[in-house]
Amino acid sequence: MKDKIRIGVYICHCGTNIAGTVDVKEVAKFIQGLPSVVIAKDYMYMCSDPGQNMIKEDIKQFGLNRVVVASCSPMLHEHTFRQAVQDAGLNPYLFEMANIREHCSWITEDPKLATEKAKALVSAAVRRIYYQEPLEVREVPVTPSVLVVGGGIAGIQASLEIANAGHKVYLVEREPSIGGHMAQFDKTFPTLDCASCIFTPLLSAVGQNPNIELMTYSEVEEVSGYIGNFKAKIRKRARHVDEDKCNGCLVCVEKCPWKAVSEFDEGLTERKAIYTPFAQAVPNVPVIDTEHCVYFSKGTCRACEKFCDPKAIDFKQQDKEVEVEVGAIIVATGYDAFDPSAITDYGYGRYGNVITALQFERMCNASGPTGGNIVLKDGSEPKSIAIIHCVGSRDKNYHEYCSRVCCMYSLKYSHLIKEKIEDAEVYQFYIDMRCFGKGYEEFYERLSNEGVNFIRGKVGEVTDRTITEEEQGKLVVVAEDSLMSTMIRVPADMVILSTALEARSDAEAVARLFNISRSADGFFLERHPKLDPVATTTEGTFVVGCAQGPKDIPDAVAQASAAAARVLAMISQGKVEIEAAIAVIDEELCSGCKICNLLCPYSAITSDEEKKVSLINEALCKGCGVCVAACPSAAIAGKHFTTEQIMAEIEGVLV
């Protein structure tokens, strides 16, 4: 027979967060009168050590076998209290939480109504817990290898941290080389470190690390499994160059007569049809762009093959699919730069001397298309340059958020321009200067003394319709100077648009692939904005770098290291706990109709043809409860969310 149910209920004040609105004493008094409630107490901070100890002592003293804490959201402290009751010898599933802070005190104005609602929420938890059963927490082993998706600075940092700790990393990159956006940069703010000097050693460290299996020109196509035990299918696209044979001499690139626009140089120059994106590419193995290679369209040429000594060119190479098993996944897929042609008033695409930030970055780079010279379309040197901030950011028409890095890179551009063209006039059109990082404000201060013109105001238009003689032959930036409250016209030879960082165009599909959520701005959503910033709602899957939101290099690196630490902790434990709240079929009741078999999104339910019943594979079940709701014979129970428990909760919440 079931033991007599003895429930202890603890109402948290959370300082004044709850007690300021909800009359906690009244709630405790009300709850004390409910059936099976042995004790109901209120306390200042239930999550504190004394609060937790009070629960532990009461479990012993009063022989409690169920505990309800009414406090904040279970997302915050469910784990804390489950641990506390477990320490006192109770099964963690004999604990229930009533959310009277986020869902009650914080969201309700009237203290009386808030108190009534709190009573209802706690009463629901009390009714529900009456039916809760102990569940066995399942442990599964962790595969000691990691999938890192995206080879920009964040993905590289995470890979190196894990590989250096001695564990296998599969680093998957869509482009022919790792490097991401950082490889395109010239200098980095505020130190003005040369991006290549600090970054290329990392690229080669990845290439040489025996623990990193680098898969470039590849994409993850399918992910299955769960924390500790994921399986990922990766499509390695055909490079048409044998990676094992190629010695990286790049004679093929030299001999190739066909050209296409260079993606890496942001369209400022051309590359060959067989190419590596940039000189320090890792791996240093070219790919054939079959769209622009004439052999693939017309069947003739084969110049690359002719000149390839090691016979590495392979026109017949096919895409390869590989499957890897990993314990954890780190998503570091980065960002897209906002396409400013959407803002037609700025003239991008119409005026040749209106360029994007990334184009300027390439232009400034010594290995870029102009050899590091800042030049206009006609090859001459600009004498006046306008930099427009917040292009696509802080703009309700495009992205409401601040992209965080544009103020700083715009300041960096001013310095680089002044360094290369001493007498150039530089105009910064800004809304607010946001120089938030270490050494950033100091950098702003320094630039303010380098003779840069700062104009606070939003630019309305960039035009070639000139009025004065001074404007002749130039672009005119029309803006409001909001400090002077006047409209101004600034003639400039070149206009740089500081474009927003936005979520990748395929972020939605990627989110589905890895079963992670996105926030309203399109970037991937972290589990908790403060306390769990690199985890996602899918256990064992982490998100780092700009895929999670716009950020600068130091923040991306910090996140990557944080995620690596989380993964290494899992691997060193060797095992993880997985959800005990899964579905279970009562064979006595199952009629073998197989409705559940088809509904299960994880194919966790199969049919035993001999017994004519359905079976659930515990390792595959994630506990969504879709089958439970659909079973016409009520033969499936959703553990911890049983029909009995939810029905009791419905009754309780309607008191």
Add this chain to the structure above:
Amino acid sequence: MSFEPKIIAFLCNWCSYRGADLAGISRMKCAPNVRPIRVMCSGRVEPDFVLKAFEAGADGVLILGCHSGDCHYVEGNYKTIRRIALLKKMLSQLGIEDERLRLEWVSASEGARFVSITNEMTEQVRKLGPFSHRNGGSNG
């Protein structure tokens, strides 16, 4: 005294529950009439839960799941759509007004949407008046 409807909201653990949390964290204010019950997926909501809610004294029921394509369990919310459409037909046969049951999508980042749906539903049900299962809704 004016009528204060009681509304039960089934919230998905991954999206709308967190959306409601966000509304609280952002100190938005909303009608206290909606009483949340957490489920792992809107697909767990059995038609029986809705009937039980009306029987136990609810004046309205909200089911808030993940937006199309965002289901934490791949496609649980699609099953909810089909299930609730059927349930609505049945409710109308029982004489229960269509407006007393509402299925909506609220993501974890949509605190404001949670508040506006909560407030709308409260006013909508307030207009309908108390639900009385004894006479099977207003149509008797």
